[in-house]
Amino acid sequence: MHPASGIGVGNGGIFGKEVDMSVLTLRGFEIHKDFLTSEAQSAVLEAVRSVAVAAPVFSPMTPYGKPMSVRMTSAGKYGWFSDRTGYRYVSHHPGGAKWPAIPAPILDIWNAVAGVDRAPDCCLINFYGEGARMGMHQDKDEANFSWPVVSVSLGDDGLFRIGNTERGGKTESIWLTSGDVVVMGGDARLTHHGVDKIRFGSSRLLPKGGRINLTLRVVD
Numbered sequence: 001m002h003p004a005s006g007i008g009v010g011n012g013g014i015f016g017k018e019v020d021m022s023v024l025t026l027r028g029f030e031i032h033k034d035f036l037t038s039e040a041q042s043a044v045l046e047a048v049r050s051v052a053v054a055a056p057v058f059s060p061m062t063p064y065g066k067p068m069s070v071r072m073t074s075a076g077k078y079g080w081f082s083d084r085t086g087y088r089y090v091s092h093h094p095g096g097a098k099w100p101a102i103p104a105p106i107l108d109i110w111n112a113v114a115g116v117d118r119a120p121d122c123c124l125i126n127f128y129g130e131g132a133r134m135g136m137h138q139d140k141d142e143a144n145f146s147w148p149v150v151s152v153s154l155g156d157d158g159l160f161r162i163g164n165t166e167r168g169g170k171t172e173s174i175w176l177t178s179g180d181v182v183v184m185g186g187d188a189r190l191t192h193h194g195v196d197k198i199r200f201g202s203s204r205l206l207p208k209g210g211r212i213n214l215t216l217r218v219v220d
């Protein structure tokens, strides 16, 4: 059983499971289906909106000169950024301001599932509109891969593909739905993953449709 099982109890039942019995493991990724209740999803969405007011979403340019289909922003000590010079963490939004702090309802999720005694430095917020996707990649711009990455999905369903530590090879996919939380850590920390497509309009959480994914990361 995952060490964080049952932590929802201490949070007054804001999470979907009082005792989290529905953790699936797929290629080392711990997938907590329906981890967030609809109330918790609304609270996290409100928190995401407050971040986006202070740090508006933007479309990063890949180092190859193509804009990403996903729009993004961040909260925390560092935010993720990309342009012709490459992918990296930066301490300021491209507009010049410091990133806003990671809101408490988002930190609560990390504290419940990450199983480590360290706060994340970055909450990357990805917004997938109709047709957006994310190619297979590793999260490897962080200094220490012994910390997990925790992912939170809100809104429309996303088809999440999980591969291998090495590029290529066989893969397996799972639909992530609103409220699902994935812990990418341990031996799977450098496993390739991506989002092939979303089912635009499948959720009513976002009135205009789309999918939001948050990834919480220790950067330093």
Ligand SMILES: O=C(O)CCC(=O)C(=O)O
Pocket: 124, 126, 134, 139, 151, 153, 158, 160, 176, 193, 194, 195, 213, 215
């Ligand atoms: O959207 C997702 O589910 C995954 C996002 C991701 O892998 C990333 O931002 O690095």
Ligand SMILES: [Mn+2]
Pocket: 137, 138, 139, 193
């Ligand atoms: Mn990733």
